[in-house]
Amino acid sequence: MNEKKDSKDPFDEQIEQLTPDDLQKALQVFEQKIDHKYAAHLNSCVHCGLCADVCHYYLTYKDLQSIPAYKLSLVIGVFKKYFSFSGKAIPRWVGAKTLDKDMVKEWIDSLFGRCSLCGRCAINCSIGLNIPYLIRTARSALAAIGLVPPGLQSTVNTAIEKGNNMGIAKEDWLETVEWVEEELQDDIDDRNAVLPLDKKGAKYFYTINPREAMFFPLSIQAVGKIFHAAGESWTFSSDNYDVTNYGLYNGDDEAAGIMSDRLVRSMKELGCNTLVLAECGHGFNSNRWEAPEWLSKKYGFEVRSILEVVAGFIRDGKIKLDPAKNQDLITLHDPCNLVRLGGIVEEQRYILKHAAANFIEMIPNRQKNFCCGGGGGQLSMTRFSERRLKVGKIKSDQIQKTGAKIVASPCHNCIDQLMELNKHYKLNVQIKTVCEIAADALVI
Amino acid sequence: MQTVLKSGVLISMVFSAVTLTILVLKTFSFGKKKLYAEPTGDIKKGITYAFTKGMMPWEKESAGSHLPTYICGMFYHTGIFLALFYIFVVIIPITLPDIAILIFQVFCLSAFVSGIVLLIKRLLTPYMRELSCPDDIAANIIVDIYLVLAFVHTFFPGITTYFYLTAIIMFAYIPLGKIRHCFFFFYIRILFGIFYGRRGVFPTRSKIDET
Numbered sequence: 001m002n003e004k005k006d007s008k009d010p011f012d013e014q015i016e017q018l019t020p021d022d023l024q025k026a027l028q029v030f031e032q033k034i035d036h037k038y039a040a041h042l043n044s045c046v047h048c049g050l051c052a053d054v055c056h057y058y059l060t061y062k063d064l065q066s067i068p069a070y071k072l073s074l075v076i077g078v079f080k081k082y083f084s085f086s087g088k089a090i091p092r093w094v095g096a097k098t099l100d101k102d103m104v105k106e107w108i109d110s111l112f113g114r115c116s117l118c119g120r121c122a123i124n125c126s127i128g129l130n131i132p133y134l135i136r137t138a139r140s141a142l143a144a145i146g147l148v149p150p151g152l153q154s155t156v157n158t159a160i161e162k163g164n165n166m167g168i169a170k171e172d173w174l175e176t177v178e179w180v181e182e183e184l185q186d187d188i189d190d191r192n193a194v195l196p197l198d199k200k201g202a203k204y205f206y207t208i209n210p211r212e213a214m215f216f217p218l219s220i221q222a223v224g225k226i227f228h229a230a231g232e233s234w235t236f237s238s239d240n241y242d243v244t245n246y247g248l249y250n251g252d253d254e255a256a257g258i259m260s261d262r263l264v265r266s267m268k269e270l271g272c273n274t275l276v277l278a279e280c281g282h283g284f285n286s287n288r289w290e291a292p293e294w295l296s297k298k299y300g301f302e303v304r305s306i307l308e309v310v311a312g313f314i315r316d317g318k319i320k321l322d323p324a325k326n327q328d329l330i331t332l333h334d335p336c337n338l339v340r341l342g343g344i345v346e347e348q349r350y351i352l353k354h355a356a357a358n359f360i361e362m363i364p365n366r367q368k369n370f371c372c373g374g375g376g377g378q379l380s381m382t383r384f385s386e387r388r389l390k391v392g393k394i395k396s397d398q399i400q401k402t403g404a405k406i407v408a409s410p411c412h413n414c415i416d417q418l419m420e421l422n423k424h425y426k427l428n429v430q431i432k433t434v435c436e437i438a439a440d441a442l443v444i
Numbered sequence: 445m446q447t448v449l450k451s452g453v454l455i456s457m458v459f460s461a462v463t464l465t466i467l468v469l470k471t472f473s474f475g476k477k478k479l480y481a482e483p484t485g486d487i488k489k490g491i492t493y494a495f496t497k498g499m500m501p502w503e504k505e506s507a508g509s510h511l512p513t514y515i516c517g518m519f520y521h522t523g524i525f526l527a528l529f530y531i532f533v534v535i536i537p538i539t540l541p542d543i544a545i546l547i548f549q550v551f552c553l554s555a556f557v558s559g560i561v562l563l564i565k566r567l568l569t570p571y572m573r574e575l576s577c578p579d580d581i582a583a584n585i586i587v588d589i590y591l592v593l594a595f596v597h598t599f600f601p602g603i604t605t606y607f608y609l610t611a612i613i614m615f616a617y618i619p620l621g622k623i624r625h626c627f628f629f630f631y632i633r634i635l636f637g638i639f640y641g642r643r644g645v646f647p648t649r650s651k652i653d654e655t
């Protein structure tokens with residue numbers, strides 16, 4: 001590992017103690033994760049190198065290890081060695097690689113430590129290889145032998161054990177809801193404004209990123225205010241409200257399935273119509289696109305981003321916004337999992353167009369936007385924090401060039417990273433969710 | 445001698461086709477996973493995007509910022525497909541009109557030059573060199589030789605022996621190394637279109653005004 005090298009690090013010791021059985025198990029899981037689509041992808045990189053300078057890691061470090069094709073070659077090399085004829089017959093000739101202790105170290109350093117699974121390389125690949133998803137198959141193999149970097153794994157463990165990724169106790173969550181509800185009522189001077197809990201038959205079942213309950217209650221209040229203004233029936237669950245799913249990042253489909261299934265069960269128990277996912281990029285990708293695959297089932301109910309819902313309220317005239325209430329210049333960060341991998345591209349713009357008087361796009365934007373550097377579990381893997389901040393310089397420069405005073409970010413993970421970038425690169429901006437900006441513009 | 449070589453080319457083609465088929469079957473032996481998430485976008489539009497706009501330099505940053513490489517790649521691959529067709533012209537044989545021969549010569553020569561440019565770039569750019577394995581270089585050289593011989597053959601049919609020999613080597617090599625991507629490329633673009641199309645990423649769905 002290049003960063004924070006410490007021979008006494010228990011994680012490094014764990015790697016040193018790997019046995020041939022562990023490696024065999026990793027290979028078995030790797031093979032299980034590969035379907036015919038991935039197998040075709042793994043046969044097709046042409047080493048053209050065109051993916052290099054679209055990756056924020058390569059643009060920052062300019063080293064071989066940061067090139068998407070190099071990271072992918074670590075996965076393809078192992079695939080060839082064990083699952084292809086040419087890789088077995090002429091390994092050196094075709095770049096086949098043995099999965100041994102050194103390769104495991106490289107996998108951890110490159111596939112966890114130099115990739116935020118942002119997918120920018122995939123849309124730029126000459127062939128069209130889904131590089132982040134292929135990298136995730138190798139992460140799955142590492143997860144199977146307990147070699148997920150500790151911070152990321154403990155986030156998953158906490159979510160599995162405690163029901164949410166911050167380990168918030170039920171009474172604390174209920175207290176937060178009560179407190180935010182009072183704040184909301186004071187804010188709009190209306191005792192009828194409520195944050196409903198476990199309301200059976202509500203139309204919308206709303207979820208949050210637990211960070212909101214811990215550190216950003218204003219974003220919960222903002223959504224409550226919007227639902228109230230729209231006069232819609234909605235609810236929280238007192239047990240299952242966590243939209244996040246770090247199983248997407250550690251590659252453990254089973255754990256990921258357990259987390260997403262909680263929301264599905266609560267939806268069904270409460271008999272709600274639509275599962276509404278908070279402003280959380282990976283939470284959206286996980287619960288909208290990946291979870292039905294992890295659980296091998298069709299949901300039978302709608303799953304939508306809160307941005308789709310709020311844009312719908314505006315379009316249908318259920319809420320009215322006054323852009324004059326937000327005069328500061330606002331720019332928008334496009335979270336990779338929500339936009340490039342999730343397909344929620346225009347809704348946030350539609351909302352901001354109605355909610356803000358002055359808006360400016362970052363360049364590039366939408367599907368082509370740069371990752372903030374916080375995705376792929378990077379925020380939880382402290383051993384790679386230094387890299388995370390360095391690669392975030394690209395996003396910081398993008399923000400600076402707009403001259404905006406406020407950065408709207410429809411993702412709480414991105415917000416965490418943007419707040420660090422704000423401090424580190426002295427950007428002097430405010431960072432808000434899209435719903436917070438919309439709530440400020442509400443005409444009630 | 446020519447007959448033996450001609451048979452050699454055909455055998456090598458059959459070997460290539462059979463081995464590629466086995467490779468595809470092996471790929472499918474990894475299993476097909478059913479997709480459960482409800483699409484929001486249009487898969488057909490996604491596939492169309494993958495083969496059209498999604499490959500254009502103004503849409504794809506990597507192509508736009510590496511325009512010379514992109515253009516070389518386009519010429520290279522067009523020339524290769526034409527040169528693959530040309531081997532049948534020689535074997536059967538088919539008499540082509542002069543204009544067709546002229547067009548072929550232009551594309552074949554451009555493809556050869558592009559192949560050499562791409563090879564030089566691979567060898568001279570440090571990160572490209574480090575990314576490459578012997579297969580990348582061998583594949584390029586084999587195809588370049590095939591292209592130049594196809595081009596020269598249009599002027600000097602007397603080199604048929606060398607052209608056939610190169611064709612035998614090239615067809616035998618296709619399933620073993622990276623040239624196989626010419627086969628997988630189309631399938632992967634389809635998968636690309638399905639992935640981004642069903643998610644409404646490419647092309648971007650504008651649901652707000654539609655509903």
Ligand code: SF4
Nearest residue numbers: 055115116118119121
């Ligand atoms: S997914 Fe993003 S971070 Fe990972 S290699 Fe591709 S561009 Fe780089």
Ligand code: SF4
Nearest residue numbers: 048049051069125126
């Ligand atoms: S652009 Fe695609 S094919 Fe080319 S080197 Fe990168 S991953 Fe491989």
